[in-house]
Amino acid sequence: MSDSRMDRMKAWRLPRRPKMAPTAEDADVTGDEPPLDVDPVVPPEERGRTLRLAGWLAAVTLAGVVAAWTVWATGSPTxxxxxxxxxxxxxxxxxxxxxxxxxxxxxxxxxxxxxxxxxxxxxxxxxxxxxxxxxxxxxxxxxxxxxxxxxxxxxxxxxxxxxxxxxxxxxxxxxxxxxxxxxxxxxTEQTVVTRRDHVDVASLGDLAGEKACTLATSTSEDQLRQAGATPVNKNRISECIEGLRAGKFDAVTTDAAILAGFVAKYPKELRAHDIGLSAAERxxxxxxxxxxxxxxxxxxxxxxxxxxxxxxxxxxxxxxxxxxxxxxxxxxxxxxxxxxxxxxxxxxxxxxxxxx
Structure with a gap:
């Protein structure tokens, strides 16, 4: 066998292939040299290290899978x-x-x-x-x-x-x-609605001594009392508006978005006042x-x-x-x-x- 051929074979090892019975042609080529597909001898201590490494990698992989599944199974609901x-x-x-x-x-x-x-x-x-x-x-x-x-x-x-x-x-x-x-x-925010002929209202304090209708259990009731007004509670805002139009109440107060539709419906009778409250109604x-x-x-x-x-x-x-x-x-x-x-x-x- 030529030196150049041996050099190429050392530089490029062929992929592993199944063992087959040698032929006459193989004998001519290989002579007394060992077959190319013979596994190298691995010392016992190296083989042990390889097995331990493989076991460690498998354990880490399994732990990762278990951890991922645990997070998925016990995490936030879908x-x-x-x-x-x-x-x-x-x-x-x-x-x-x-x-x-x-x-x-x-x-x-x-x-x-x-x-x-x-x-x-x-x-x-x-x-x-x-x-x-x-x-x-x-x-x-x-x-x-x-x-x-x-x-x-x-x-x-x-x-x-x-x-x-x-x-x-x-x-x-x-x-x-x-x-x-x-x-x-x-x-939105709280507002006050009155009849057209009412004086300007700049704050709830301007309703002191007046009757102001609001919704029962609403956020406006306590504020009216603190301002010195007399709150009148109704379960329906339409009842407040009817009473206001009839002169039974001096004002109606609750969220602007609730009252806006009535002001738009009766523009010649009612008007809204910006009372300047910074607190938002959400x-x-x-x-x-x-x-x-x-x-x-x-x-x-x-x-x-x-x-x-x-x-x-x-x-x-x-x-x-x-x-x-x-x-x-x-x-x-x-x-x-x-x-x-x-x-x-x-x-x-x-x-x-x-x-x-």
Whole structure:
């Protein structure tokens, strides 16, 4: 065998191949040299180190798999987990408590029974994310004082426990200590509405000694007392407005977004006053004691907020609230952007990471 051929064979070892019986040609080529596919002799101590290394790598790999599975199995719940925990799986109808007497927010047509308004569109949006079509949503009128109890009234006058309350419900520490409420879906502020002939109202203190109607259990009641006014509580804001127009009350105070529709409806009789309160009223959705449902509602609101292609919130605002601003003058009806919301702690598969 030539030296050049031996050099090439040393430089490039052929891949392993199955052992075969030598032929006459092989004998001519190889002579007394060992076959190329003979395994080198590995000392016992090296073989032991190799086996220990392989065992260590296998153990590390197994530990990683177990750890990953443990994190996945015991980590944050998936959306499917939450739907099951919230008892939505197999549910055919979603009951939602809403106001029925507030133009621009939630108003029920007495002839058709149809509801419309900003809150109604938000309720439909959230219900859709929960897996319910508009036909599977049933709205029930709910009084202000019954929102925390999740008790609404059906058309036959019977009380029913609702799944959600979307009814101009401001998020407060006191309320969230009793029930689960979502992150805010609208930001507005408190205002005062009077008849046209009333003097300007720059603060609640200007109502001292006057009768001011507000909603029962609302955030306005204590502020009126502190200002020296005499609060009169009603369960329906329409009752306050009727009393104001009839001269029974001197003023009505509650959230600007609630009152704006009435000012727009009776522009020659009523006017809104900007009382300069810096505290914002942020409306949330109540889910009672259903924590998993609260997380799912937050996920629905987050998707609406984070997805620039999702214009359902903006469409609801432009349709029902923006047109009311002209009649309300310098009193802002509501902030025209959906409130910022953190992404809920919901586990998603890797291929879902780019999905809001």
């Amino acid at each position: 959306e499917a987990d939450l739907r099951e925990e919230a008892r939505l799986v197999g549910k055919q109808e979603l009951l939602i408590g809403v106001k029925d007497d507030t133009p621009g927010i939630a108003l029920r047509d007495p002839d058709t029974g149809r509801y419309e308004g900003f809150d109604i569109e938000i309720a439909y949006m959230v219900a859709g994310e929960l897996g319910f079509s508009p036909r599977q949503v049933r709205f029930l009128a709910i009084k202000t004082e019954d929102r925390g109890r999740m008790q609404a009234v059906d058309q036959d006058g019977r009380f029913a426990t609702v799944d959600l309350v979307v009814a101009t419900y401001s998020v407060t520490a006191q309320r969230t200590a009793q029930i689960y409420m979502s992150e805010p879906y609208l930001e 409306w949330g959705i109540a889910t009672g004691r259903n924590r998993a449902l609260r997380t799912l509602v937050n996920l629905a609101l987050y998707r609406s907020y984070a997805d620039p292609k999702d214009r359902r919130w903006e469409k609801a605002f432009d349709t029902y609230l923006a047109p009311l601003q002209k009649a309300n003058g310098g009193q802002q009806v509501a902030v025209s952007e959906q409130p910022w919301i953190d992404e809920p702690d919901v586990r998603r598969w890797p291929w879902e990471r780019d999905i809001p």
